[in-house]
Amino acid sequence: MTANDSLECLHGPGYAAAAPTTAIQQADQCLLIVAKPCQNVQHMQQILSAYRQRGSEFLDRQADPVALVMVDAERQSLILATDPIGLSNLYYAQTANGIVFGSRADFVVCHPDVNDAIAPQSIYDYVYFHHCPSPNTIYQQVKKLEGGQCLIYQNGQVVVKRYWMPTFQEQVSGNLQQAGRELRELLIDTVRRNVDSEDNTGAFLSGGLDSSSVAGALSKVFPDKAKTFSMGFPVEGYNEIEYANIAVKHFNTRQHEYYVTPEDTVNAVPLIAAYYDEPFGNSSALAAYYCAKLAKENGIKRLLGGDGGDEIFAGNERYAKQMLFEHYHRLPGFVSSAVEAGLSRLPPVLAQHKIPYKAKRYIEQANAAMPDRLQDYNFLHRHEGGDIFQADFLARIDTAEPLRLLRECYQRPENASVLNRMLYMDWKTTLHDNDLVKVNRMCEMVGVEVCYPLLDQRIVDLSCRIPSDSKLKGQKLRWFYKQAMAEFLPEQIINKPKHGFGLPFGIWLKDHQPLKELAYDAIHDLKKREYFKPEFLDHVVDMHQSIHAAYYGELIWILMMLELWFAGKGL
Known part of the structure; x- marks a missing residue:
């Protein structure tokens, strides 16, 4: 194979379907497929040499780690690895006959041994995050690796481990x-x-x-x-x-x-x-x-x-906001206790005034654990799940799962500051x-x-x-x-204010009839599925038309894209 070949199928320990890769090299009984960023053939040869010397532990010492697939026919083993940040994706599913993997979930579910049943939890997680967070996917049987992870498949067993973690040294050489x-x-x-x-x-x-x-x-x-x-x-x-x-x-x-x-x-x-x-x-x-x-x-x-x-x-404003909350915990205990006690004793009329209300709200957020308070704004924390989802669907969901994923990621780095933990967590989630x-x-x-x-x-x-x-x-x-x-x-x-590629979807949606038909038809079709209460979907449309066009426009976009994804996949 040449560097421009597209690897469609590997038969060995399982089955693989992959997108066109940057480089493919075969040596002895090993087939190495390397995605970007791989610098050159010499780099690939170094990877193969390291693998021969140290086996599956070779990733731990890679100076320039990359996303790769390593098939070893002699050892009847497979190694999948993502780069540290996770610039690309690797999906996999274990089957009765082996393992199926690929750079897209679509490729994996094409295999006859892989079921395309939808994971209810991932529907809930999608509404929470606006995407399906790793390590799960929208498909019940399919998983995906996070950045800095590797999967080793041998003798019918799958082992997933983290081969890379950042070391936040907080110290530069020089100035x-x-x-x-x-x-x-x-x-x-x-x-x-x-x-x-x-x-x-x-x-x-x-x-x-x-x-x-x-x-x-x-x-x-x-x-x-x-x-x-x-x-x-x-x-x-x-x-x-x-x-x-x-x-x-x-x-x-x-x-x-x-x-x-x-x-x-x-x-x-x-x-x-x-x-x-x-x-x-x-x-x-x-x-x-x-x-x-x-x-x-x-x-x-x-x-x-x-x-x-x-x-x-x-560079995100939420980092600065969270550090303001951290300052509260640096106050002496008797000071914070006195402030909280004083606010709690205020008459209701005074407590609703702007300054006392903001002070109380600040303290409530500061006392919330990290990283939970980062999700204080989340739609699913501000509305009862029973008002949004159908009861039978909600009974199959662990509503604590999204926060559990965030907590595990936030706590993962050793000896890291609050800021660096937030950054590391965003390497995965954002x-x-x-x-x-x-x-x-x-x-x-x-x-x-x-x-x-x-x-x-x-x-x-x-x-x-x-x-x-x-x-x-x-x-x-x-x-x-x-x-x-x-x-x-x-x-x-x-010194410019932060902006980005924001989309005025909610504004357009109020007056542009073809866009309104596309979005509202999708919301209507979503009622036929087992997930959302029809009255909730009606409420979202009504709220967008009456007030908060931008806010509810974003929610309509999220729901519309969910239904259009189902329709596009023929599900």
């Missing part, structure tokens, strides 16, 4: 200025290693810190010839093309723009929903699709994404299970490769050395990152 220079150099080097030619390589550009950094690095590799691609929405408050164009002017890139319309949404949403191998409710998938499509139409074969910077360098799935699938759908320079292992390792109070300095998000990029990025981008 932060030197670390900042190292970050810039690593970013440019990573981009250089991941590009092909100036003609067929481009970068997503939203105008935010991360995408602007990656686009800027690309402009250093291809001066005055770097191609960038941006999405806009013709709705006030949802468009940040102006920031993308600041980066374009600063780096002199060859910019391409497209404005997504309600008609685009009607045309693309059913196709997008069906393309995902599990229900996927992140509405920014639409922008990712049209951005990748624009790039493809302009000759691009590989796109660079800016995903990951928020999660490794503390990146591996959500944002990377979003961009990977949409690029795959239009036929474009994608890679993520900010998630290069060297940059991830560097982020683990940066002290927590330098990543997030007081309430200043991404303080270290902004200092590192101060001379590289325009000041307007360094």
Whole structure:
């Protein structure tokens, strides 16, 4: 096989179906399939050599770990491994005759030994997270690996273990200025290693810190010839093309723009929903699709994404908010007790005033355990399950499962600060299970490769050395990152308010009749399934039409994508 071959089926210990891979190499009785990021054939040979010397323990010492499949005919064993962050997915199902695995759940359930029965728990988890969180999938029999995990199959037994965990050293060699220079150099080097030619390589550009950094690095590799691609929405408050164009002017890139319309949404949403191998409710998938499509139409074969910077360098507002709650626990015990006692004795009339109410609410949240309080806003914590789901369905659900998944992940790192635990948890929940799935699938759908320079292992390792109070300095998000990029990025981008690829779906839905028909028909069809109470679905539609168009629009999107996924799969 050559590096461009597509591995469709392996017969050995089980059955495998996989998407086209970056590199395939066979040596003696071993077949090694390596997905990105793999640098070259020499790297593959090093992996094979390490495996021969140490067997299944070879992953523990890999300096540059990658996602891989290793089939050893002599030992009759199989090893599946994801890269540390989980840039790609590996799905599997154990059967009576062996093991079925692949890079998509769709491939796995195609096998005659794998049942495509839907997992009720995953339906509930989807509503909770807006995606199906690992290690489970939408299918009862199919599982998926998390980032930094490996599966060993031998003698009919499956063992899943974690071969990689970050070490949060909280200490840099030299000073932060030197670390900042190292970050810039690593970013440019990573981009250089991941590009092909100036003609067929481009970068997503939203105008935010991360995408602007990656686009800027690309402009250093291809001066005055770097191609960038941006999405806009013709709705006030949802468009940040102006920031993308600041980066374009600063780096002199060859910019391409497209404005997504309600008609685009009607045309693309059913196709997008069906393309995902599990229900996927992140509405920014639409922008990712049209951005990748624009790039493809302009000759691009590989796109660079800016995903990951928020999660490794503390760029999300919830991190700063949670640290405010942590400050409460630093108060002497007698002070906090006195404050709580005083608030509890206030007459009801005074307790409802703005300041006492906010103080009481702050204390309630501060006293909630981490990571539970991160989900305080969650729709399923603010509404009774019995008002949403049918009783027979709810009886089959463990409503505590989503929080249990989050707690296990949050507690996993050793000797980690509260901030670093939140970051690590987001590597799974926000990146591996959500944002990377979003961009990977949409690029795959239009036929474009994608890679993520900010998630290069060297940059991830560097982020683990940066002290927590330098990543997030007081309430200043991404303080270290902004200092590192101060001379590289325009000041307007360094200090811009956070935005992203938000979709004005709820706004469009109020007045655009074809979009309304698509969404409301899907909600109507969802009533025929065993999951939701019909009166709840009616209530969601009524609330969207009357008040809170944006809030209930997002809920309608999540429910619509669930039904459209079922319809697209013929289920």
